[in-house]
Amino acid sequence: xxxxxxxxxxxxxxxxxxxxxxxxxQTTCWSGxxxxxxRNFMRDGxxxxxxxxxxxxxTDPSAVGVMGIVRAAYADPTAQDxxxxxxxxxxxxxxxxxxxxxxxxxRKFRSPVPLRAMRVVPALxxxxxxxxxxxxxxxxxxxxxxxxxxxxxxxxxx
DNA sequence: GCCAACGTTGGC
DNA sequence: GCCAACGTTGGC
Numbered sequence: 001x002x003x004x005x006x007x008x009x010x011x012x013x014x015x016x017x018x019x020x021x022x023x024x025x026q027t028t029c030w031s032g033x034x035x036x037x038x039r040n041f042m043r044d045g046x047x048x049x050x051x052x053x054x055x056x057x058x059t060d061p062s063a064v065g066v067m068g069i070v071r072a073a074y075a076d077p078t079a080q081d082x083x084x085x086x087x088x089x090x091x092x093x094x095x096x097x098x099x100x101x102x103x104x105x106x107r108k109f110r111s112p113v114p115l116r117a118m119r120v121v122p123a124l125x126x127x128x129x130x131x132x133x134x135x136x137x138x139x140x141x142x143x144x145x146x147x148x149x150x151x152x153x154x155x156x157x158x
Numbered sequence: 159g160c161c162a163a164c165g166t167t168g169g170c
Numbered sequence: 171g172c173c174a175a176c177g178t179t180g181g182c
């Protein structure tokens with residue numbers, strides 16, 4: 001456990017790393033994932049102790065910090081809440097269909113790592129994120145990619 | 159705001 | 171099972 005690395009996307013206008021850092025316990029339920037491949041990564045791959053890079057999409061796309069996975073996959077409560085925009089009538093307590101994990105803020109990078117900066121780093125060339133048309137909101141990265149992103153985030157802008 | 163890429167839906 | 175239509179994502 002705690003051996004895997006991930007990249008999690010969120011639009012900062014929806015939920016940003018500052019929002020996470022501002023939570024009372026700096027922890028939140030990472031819910032609302034509605035893509036089967038992303039769901040499978042969360043449900044089948046994530047374990048307590050794993051690390052995840054927080055990525056801001058759409059607005060100033062960039063990696064902005066690090067989170068830890070503090071609770072493994074469980075039924076996404078938003079899927080079964082009719083009031084929620086992520087409600088899915090197919091989801092039931094017996095067959096949740098969608099899953100969430102809990103994440104805890106660990107640190108914010110000294111400077112965000114822009115997507116365009118990632119594109120020119122050979123060590124990052126294999127990341128799913130850099131593939132044209134990639135829309136996955138939850139994806140695995142390897143230890144080297146994680147370390148490279150962290151180093152770039154602490155070094156400051158290139 | 160534009161548009162390419164993608165996942166999902168639904169008719170057949 | 172195919173595939174066109176549609177809605178969404180997300181970079182630019």
